[in-house]
Amino acid sequence: MLENFSSPYDATVVRLLTEAGAQIVGKANCDEFGMGSLNTYSIHGPVVNPHQALNSTVPWTERERRSAGGSSGGSAAAVRAGLCDTALGTDTGGSVRLPASYCGVVGLKPSYGLISRWGVVSFADSLDCVGILGKSVSSVERVFGVVSKYDPKDPTAATIETRQKASRACIQSMDLWGCGEGSGPLSGLKIGVPQEYFPAELNDKILTPLRTVLDGLKSRGATIVSVNLPSTPYALSAYYVIASAEASSNLARYDGIQYGLRVDPPPGSDTRKVSTVYSHTRSKGFGPEVQRRILLGSYALSADAFDNYFLQAQKVRSLIRSDFDRVFKISSPLTATLRGDISTAHGPAKTLGVDVLLHPSAIRTAPLLPNPDTTGSKESNDLDAYVQDVLTVPASLAGLPAMSVPAGLGEDGWPVGVSVVGQWGCDEMVMSVGKVVEDVTS
Amino acid sequence: MQVRTTACLFSRFTRYRGAHTLRGHREDPRWPGWAVVVGIEVHAQIKSRQKLFSNMLTPEPSDSPNSLVSPYDAAFPGTLPRLNPKCVELGVRTAIALNAEVQPRSAFDRKHYFYSDLPSGYQITQHYAPIATGGRLPLSNSDTVVRITQIQLEQDTGKSTTDARRRTTTIDLNRAGTGLMEIVSEPDLRSPEEAGDYVRTLQALLRSVGSSDGNMEQGSFRCDVNVSVHRPGSPHGTRCEIKNLNSVKFMMVAITCEVLRQIKLLEGGLSVPQETRGFNEDSAETYALRSKEDAPDYRYMPDPNLPPLLLDKAFVSSISSRMPELPHVTRARLMSRGLSERDADVLMAIDMGREVGYDGVLGQGAVSYFDVVSERRDPKVVVNWITHELLGQLAVRHETFKENTMTTEQLGELIDLVQSGKITGTSGKTILRNILTSRSHVMPSELASELSLFTLPENGDELEKWCLNAIEALPEQAIAARKGNTNVLNRLVGHVMKTSRGRADAKAARSLLQKLLNQPEP
Known part of the structure; x- marks a missing residue:
């Protein structure tokens, strides 16, 4: 659809990076419009995961072809292969964290509203975040410092005031680390492990690296507790309804009139209705996954389905948010502002809550890329792909900062990532814990 | 200030409260035995300098096609x-003028449909939570008060023009994304x-608060009407909507x-x-566009980019205190200064033609001309x-x-000269004509x-000279x-008049002579 399109303006993130002296070396492959978890829905073909076992001597062409994850698979692969220091991606439901986990790099999805979306092709506006991928947490942090700026061009950007409020609460809480009960540099840091993040689909061969991380954190003084986020099982369905509904709306603009691909109706075809004229362009220009989601989303917004699907999904979304708010020590500066109740945002931290959550980033290591020769069991493959997002979408629905950090290799020798999730605006805290995870696993 | 205005509005409206339900059926000789019910949806373009959601300028009809289009207006990705x-402010002004309740929380929704002059595939409107609800508009020519259901802010579309002969449609996106107010009336007409x-009445009101120039011919004010008929005493009939009346x-x-047609x-x-x-102006007939079954499903969705619009009471009060005077307040004020109803009407009717500028x-x-001149004058x-005099001469x-x-x-100076007797009324009219004819900026006293034309030399020394002269003579x-x-x-006065060749004011000369004679001799 946009193959030959070039934008007449720069995205805010690109402008900020360029102004800070960064060199943009290229554009990376990704799933079409960010829709996909394996980076297989791309006109450029799938991204092959560049990970290779340290002792491997197998030549490139004979190696196992595994997925780099999606949708920002190209960005993760570029970092993993050393083509660049850091890369940007977009994360709507896990599109930065999943590829980071599969490729063995760091991937941050910041708090929603911290990085400007001006210039980001919208998939689902209420979920879309610009994410950062890098070899290390500190490289991600460096880029984050440059691009996390208030931008008046983004109507969903967090205000400077809200940022400061969140940052103060975050620093206050982090200042207590090392001063709590027990000993070690992380005493006072309380980490929650959500029970619901170990679903049946989770491959238990990835659990060893996670245990290593938890042991390491404990040995440095952190407290590990088990927490419940009971609405988690409904998150995936709610996510696909909301994301698809917004996508069906956002992608309505690709009609072959102003820009992008245009397919003229063949001679003799019905041109009485505008929509039938557009359908030629849209049928040709959108790939199968995009078309599937537009249809799903249009249905969810139709008068008959709106209450049962879209509104229901919004209710689940607010349940997910309150699940998180219940377990975190720090109150959300967003809800506090909305209630006009600022005092709770700065008030004494809830003693029972956790600072961050920690869970596996994905249910498995990178899956094999589908063999182009086998066409069977297509449908089950598609469903498998949706399940890849099961652990990443809750943080997206709640707009929370979440970072996948490499935690070593699974039993199959492929990278495993663990995710650190914090309260809204606690991106610094998430990165800080991420550095410890790096330290523990190195 | 705000409180007083509201109270005043309220008392004005309570007079009419419930009038629409109490109105009995009035037989219309055009359709005896039938009653007609009409409700109107107005789309009025907001007279803001920039568009509703982009900083591109609002176009004038004279702007060349597609010259005022930002990447946002053309729905470019990202x-x-x-x-x-400013659009919010003008929407609030309109709500205040219509005595509607500005909602503390309103929100924006997307209305989806495919059309070539709608580049994003959806129009941003306020479907679920409009900016204001529940207003009233008293009509100018009767005691009828029309209830206003709601006011919504929304985007206008571009314009598409189809040339059937060449089988092409051209699209102009200048208008795409400009702000509209949708004002919906109850079926009270x-x-x-x-x-x-x-x-x-609505056009005049919007113009008076500066929220829209209300120009139907240029398309900045468009109407959709809902019409139904029924037998008096029985329930309202099925309505048909007639779209785009200009x-x-x-x-x-x-x-x-x-x-x-319905009867x-x-x-x-x-x-x-x-x-x-639709309505065909040439044949004076309405024609079917689409039936209820064909009504499109607009798949309304809250816009995920736009946070809710929160407007507190203080904001509404500040708009209210800064906005132009409402017509009925102006009328009352003019009449309280002693103007007749007729004079007030003339001034206000001319006021309607004043330019409605941006924002x-x-x-x-x-009215404001009158206000300035009448400051410290009768x-x-x-x-x-x-x-x-002024309007008469302009009309000529x-x-x-x-x-x-x-x-x-x-x-002002001209009136002062006449009122103080320095020039006669006739001379004043001559000077006014002279100023208008020569488009002169010279002050009347100079002219x-x-x-x-002075009945008395403007220099008081002259009169004293003539008086002393008379005493000496x-x-x-x-x-x-x-x-x-x-x-x-x-x-002695006669002597002064003689030497001044009639320009001296006799009364003034008399009093000056008395004053001079009563002074002790030097």
């Missing part, structure tokens, strides 16, 4: 909306004439045609199917000069008040002396006058 606060009155006259004709169907034993209809800045009209005298010249070149300072009479002989004083 662009995001940014709400223009009972005839085509009332509908016309409603639209004209003048008050055609709207009234369209309603009349639609009423007659013909019903009298023929048929029913009126609910549908959307709620209004051009100077007759309002009745000033309004007479404006309505009789086939000029409107907008073309008037006479400044408030000029008219008066240039044209030797008639020493005996002066002595007699000093002793109190008034007849002799008249002779």
Whole structure:
């Protein structure tokens, strides 16, 4: 659809990076419009995961072809292969964290509203975040410092005031680390492990690296507790309804009139209705996954389905948010502002809550890329792909900062990532814990 | 200030409360035995400098096609909306003017449909939570009060023009994304004439608060009307919507045609199917556009980019205190200064023609002209000069008040000269004509002396010189006058008048002579 399109303006993130002296070396492959978890829905073909076992001597062409994850698979692969220091991606439901986990790099999805979306092709506006991928947490942090700026061009950007409020609460809480009960540099840091993040689909061969991380954190003084986020099982369905509904709306603009691909109706075809004229362009220009989601989303917004699907999904979304708010020590500066109740945002931290959550980033290591020769069991493959997002979408629905950090290799020798999730605006805290995870696993 | 205005509005409206339900059926000779019900949806373009969600300028009809289009207006990928606060302010002004309740929380939704002049595939509107609800508009020509259901802010579309012969459609996106106010009335209108009155009253009100220039011909004010007929005493009939009516006259004709069409169907034993209809101005007929079954599913969705619009009471009060005076307040104020209803009407009617500038800045009209001139002057005298002399002379010249070149300072001084007797009324009119003809910025006093129109030389020394001269010339009479002989004083005045060639004011000369004679001799 946009193959030959070039934008007449720069995205805010690109402008900020360029102004800070960064060199943009290229554009990376990704799933079409960010829709996909394996980076297989791309006109450029799938991204092959560049990970290779340290002792491997197998030549490139004979190696196992595994997925780099999606949708920002190209960005993760570029970092993993050393083509660049850091890369940007977009994360709507896990599109930065999943590829980071599969490729063995760091991937941050910041708090929603911290990085400007001006210039980001919208998939689902209420979920879309610009994410950062890098070899290390500190490289991600460096880029984050440059691009996390208030931008008046983004109507969903967090205000400077809200940022400061969140940052103060975050620093206050982090200042207590090392001063709590027990000993070690992380005493006072309380980490929650959500029970619901170990679903049946989770491959238990990835659990060893996670245990290593938890042991390491404990040995440095952190407290590990088990927490419940009971609405988690409904998150995936709610996510696909909301994301698809917004996508069906956002992608309505690709009609072959102003820009992008245009397919003229063949001679003799019905041109009485505008929509039938557009359908030629849209049928040709959108790939199968995009078309599937537009249809799903249009249905969810139709008068008959709106209450049962879209509104229901919004209710689940607010349940997910309150699940998180219940377990975190720090109150959300967003809800506090909305209630006009600022005092709770700065008030004494809830003693029972956790600072961050920690869970596996994905249910498995990178899956094999589908063999182009086998066409069977297509449908089950598609469903498998949706399940890849099961652990990443809750943080997206709640707009929370979440970072996948490499935690070593699974039993199959492929990278495993663990995710650190914090309260809204606690991106610094998430990165800080991420550095410890790096330290523990190195 | 705000409290008083509201209270005033309230008392004005309580008079009419419930009027619409109490209104009995009035037989219309055009359709005896039938009652007509009309409701109107108005789309008024917000007169803001920039568009509703982008900083591109709002186009004028003269702008060349596609010259005022930002990447956002053309729905380029990655662009995001940014709400223009001026549009909100003008929407709030409109709500206040319609006595509607500004909602503390309103929100924006997307209405989806595919059309070539709608580049994003959706229109941003306020479907679920409009900016204001529950207003009232008293009509100018009757005691009827029309209830306003709600006011929504929304985007306008571009314009597409189809050339059937060349089988091409051209699209102009200048208008795409400009701000509209959708103002929805309850079905409170009972005839085509009332509908016309409603639209004209609403136009005038929007113009008076500067929120829209209300120009139907140029498409900045468009109407959709809902029409139904029923037998008096029975429930309302099925309504049909007639879309895109572009003048008050055609709207009234369209309603009349639609009423007659529906009556013909019903009298023929048929029913009126609910549908959307168009109007053909040439044949004066409405025609079916689409039936209820074909009504599109707009798949309304809250816009995920735009946070809810939160407007607190303090904000509404601040808009209220800064906005232009509402027409009925102006009328009351003018009449409280002693103007007749007729004079107030004349000034306000001329005021309607004043320029509605961008972002709620209004051009100077007759009322503010009057306000400036009548400051520290007799309002009745000033309004007479404006309505009789100034407007009369402009009419003679086939000029409107907008073309008037006479400044408030000029008219003010002119009135002062006449009122103080320094020039006669006739001379004043001569000077006014002279100023308008020569489009002169010279002050009337200068012109008066240039044209030797002063009843008295402007220099007081001159009069004193003439008086001293008279005393010197008639020493005996002066002595007699000093002793109190008034007849002799008249002779001295006569001498002054003679030497001044009639320009001196006799009264002034008399008092000055008395003053001079009563002074101890040097």
